[in-house]
Amino acid sequence: MKKALLMMAIAGTMVFAQEVRNLDKMKNMQEMEQAMATIQKGFLFNNLSVVKNGVKALKRTAGFTESFIKKGATTKSGVNTLLYAKNQTDSIKMMADEIESAFEKGDKYAAANGYLLVLSKCLSCHQTVRSW
Numbered sequence: 001m002k003k004a005l006l007m008m009a010i011a012g013t014m015v016f017a018q019e020v021r022n023l024d025k026m027k028n029m030q031e032m033e034q035a036m037a038t039i040q041k042g043f044l045f046n047n048l049s050v051v052k053n054g055v056k057a058l059k060r061t062a063g064f065t066e067s068f069i070k071k072g073a074t075t076k077s078g079v080n081t082l083l084y085a086k087n088q089t090d091s092i093k094m095m096a097d098e099i100e101s102a103f104e105k106g107d108k109y110a111a112a113n114g115y116l117l118v119l120s121k122c123l124s125c126h127q128t129v130r131s132w
C-alpha cells in the first residue's frame with residue numbers, strides 16, 4: 001500500500017516536471033520572439049539602446065538550450081538534439097553580437113542582414129524539431 005502510494009507520488013511528480021519544462025520552453029521561445037521584436041523596433045526607431053536591449057535579451061534567452069529539447073538525446077535519424085540546439089544557439093548569440101556592432105557602427109544594412117540570419121536560424125530549428 002505504502003509502496004503504491006509512493007509510486008503514485010513519483011509518477012505525479014514526473015508528469016508535473018514534464019509540464020513545467022514544456023511551459024518553460026514555450027515561455028523561453030516567447031521571450032526570444034519578444035527580443036527579436038525589440039531589435040526590430042530599435043532598427044525602425046533608430047535607437048541603439050533599444051537594439052542593445054533586444055540583443056541582450058536574445059542572448060540570455062537563447063542560452064537555455066536544454067529547454068529546446070523535446071525528447072531524448074538522439075532522433076531516429078541519429079541527430080543529437082542537444083548538440084544541435086547548442087550549435088544553433090551559439091550561432092544565434094554570435095550573430096546577435098554582430099547585429100549590435102554593425103548597428104553601432106551605423107551599418108544598418110549589415111545589422112538587418114544579421115537579424116535575417118538569426119530569424120532563419122529560428123525557422124530552421126523549428127523546421128527540424130517538428131520532425132523530432
Ligand code: HEC
Pocket residue numbers: 026027029030032033036068069070084085086088089092118119121122123125126129130
Ligand atoms: C534549438 C531549436 C530552436 C531554436 C534555435 C529556436 N526555437 Fe523556437 N521553438 C522550438 C521548439 C521545439 C518549439 C515548440 C514548437 C514545436 O514543437 O513545433 C518552438 C516554438 C517557438 C514559438 C512558439 C511558442 C508558443 O508559445 O507556441 C516561438 C514564438 C518561437 N519558437 C520563437 C523562436 C525565435 C524567435 C527563435 C530565434 C531567435 C527560435 N524560436 C529559435 C525550438 C527552437
